[in-house]
Amino acid sequence: MxxxxxxxxxxxxxxxLRAAAAAVRSAHPDLRWTRPEQWHLxxxxxxxVDDRARADLTVRLARAAGRHPPLPLALQGxxxxxxxxxxxxxxxxxAGLKRLAASVQAAARRARLAVEDRPYRPHLTLARGREGVALRPVVDALAGFSGSTWTATELHVVRSHLGAGPDRTSRHEVIATWPLAG
Ligand code: 2AM
Structure with missing residues (x-):
């Protein structure tokens, strides 16, 4: 899976974030907007991932989650x-989110999964572009957004069902969750 x-x-x-992005979204229906109920970092x-690697991964991720504290975060701009x-x-x-991502990636590698080596850049994807549509004005329109602080308390493994959501987008299903308890 x-x-x-x-x-x-x-x-x-x-x-x-949904409220802040609503006007921008209406102004840019040409972009492929992600659904708020699926927003994630x-x-x-x-x-x-096959079943055997998933079993190995699960044990390692549970351990990794237990070594990291809950993380106060905010969404902005x-x-x-x-x-x-x-x-x-x-x-x-x-910084804590990056350390958590590094632990998760290390756990995945130890479970023999191929994880991309690119530097981790924390972000929440709002929309995917369309050929010939410039995103800079959309970024500018959202620049003033400043969300409240919240605390990430859990780590999730999410299954993506390609093409199973509305308009053939993917549907996400949380298949495992552990508390951040370090
Ligand atoms: P994103 O983090 O930029 O939104 C599920 O597809 C999630 O995994 C998405 O959030 C997606 O992009 C992220 N992701 C990272 N690398 C990916 C890849 N090579 N293919 C698909 N999704 C990827």
Missing amino acids: RLFVAVTPPPEAVEE TLAFLGE AGRFGDRVLWTRVTGEV
């Missing part, structure tokens, strides 16, 4: 990866 590991903002933080994308991805920025205990 296709898996990734993430932390998720609580409903209040999602609602603030990816720590590691694992791709296809926006950024982009070229004209491909529009995201909102993460502030607060970003």
